[in-house]
Amino acid sequence: MADEKSVQQKTGKPSFGTRFVNFFKNLPANIARPFRNMYHELKKVTWPSKKDVINYTLIVLAFMVFMGVVIGLLDLGASSLIRALI
Numbered sequence: 001m002a003d004e005k006s007v008q009q010k011t012g013k014p015s016f017g018t019r020f021v022n023f024f025k026n027l028p029a030n031i032a033r034p035f036r037n038m039y040h041e042l043k044k045v046t047w048p049s050k051k052d053v054i055n056y057t058l059i060v061l062a063f064m065v066f067m068g069v070v071i072g073l074l075d076l077g078a079s080s081l082i083r084a085l086i
Contacts, residue, residue, distance in 0.1 A: 014022070048056070 013019075
C-alpha cells in the first residue's frame with residue numbers, strides 16, 4: 001500500500017495494477033451508466049397522444065402516395081420521351 005502511494009505521489013497517477021483493478025471494479029457501473037442516463041432522459045420526453053400518432057401516420061402515408069404518383073408520372077413521361085426519340 002505504501003508502494004502504491006509513493007508511486008502515485010511521484011508520477012501523479014496510480015500504478016498500472018491499481019488502474020487495472022479499478023477498471024474491473026468499476027466495469028458494472030460503467031456499463032449501467034448509459035442505460036440509467038437513457039432511462040432518465042426518456043422520462044423527460046413528451047410523448048404524443050394516440051390521436052396525434054394516428055394523425056401523423058396518415059399524413060406520412062398520404063405524402064408517400066402523393067410522391068409515388070409524382071414519381072410514377074415522371075417515369076411514365078421519361079419513358080414516353082425516350083420511346084419517341086428512338
